[in-house]
Amino acid sequence: MTLRWVVFDLDGTLVDSDRALIDPYLKLGFTEADVMLGRLLVDECERLGITVEDYLAHYDSASVQPFPGVEDVLRRLPRWAVASNKVRASGTAELARLGWEPAVALFAEDFGGRSKYLQPVLDALGVDAGEVVFVGDTAHDRDCAREAGATFALAGWNARATPEAGDVVLATPADLLDLGVGLLAG
Numbered sequence: 001m002t003l004r005w006v007v008f009d010l011d012g013t014l015v016d017s018d019r020a021l022i023d024p025y026l027k028l029g030f031t032e033a034d035v036m037l038g039r040l041l042v043d044e045c046e047r048l049g050i051t052v053e054d055y056l057a058h059y060d061s062a063s064v065q066p067f068p069g070v071e072d073v074l075r076r077l078p079r080w081a082v083a084s085n086k087v088r089a090s091g092t093a094e095l096a097r098l099g100w101e102p103a104v105a106l107f108a109e110d111f112g113g114r115s116k117y118l119q120p121v122l123d124a125l126g127v128d129a130g131e132v133v134f135v136g137d138t139a140h141d142r143d144c145a146r147e148a149g150a151t152f153a154l155a156g157w158n159a160r161a162t163p164e165a166g167d168v169v170l171a172t173p174a175d176l177l178d179l180g181v182g183l184l185a186g
Contacts (some may be wrong), residue, residue, distance in 0.1 A: 004132075
């Protein structure tokens, strides 16, 4: 297999953001058990009866940090992109704060009101799904890759990621570099 592009999910894959994503809900009076991570923010806020603006007023992107090894891998990849359900303002702020410059970064607002999917990213990159590995940490990420026809790799460095039969499981971000000879080619 010759994979030429890596598309990453952001939260739970590139960055350890669980605490930052949950804290606004706690500050608004909810418990961790009330919160369902991985949903579109607008949907989760609606479910809980709060506004996105209230949530974002309590969100602290400065507490979001890369998983160990991620920054080294990103420096070594000549071509990578991001597909995230995160609100664009938060996502772009985190990318800028970390000094990361993906070729394409699409966020919740870019997917037409539905959860992220890969076709808009593939279109923006001008590539076929067969050239892409999508790295994520959730069942939704796995489904995104399957729906598009891309290779899926589970971010096994996130302890919350649950492998399924047939998954390519990456124990560390560096394991990604072993997937395809084209990833490091210019």
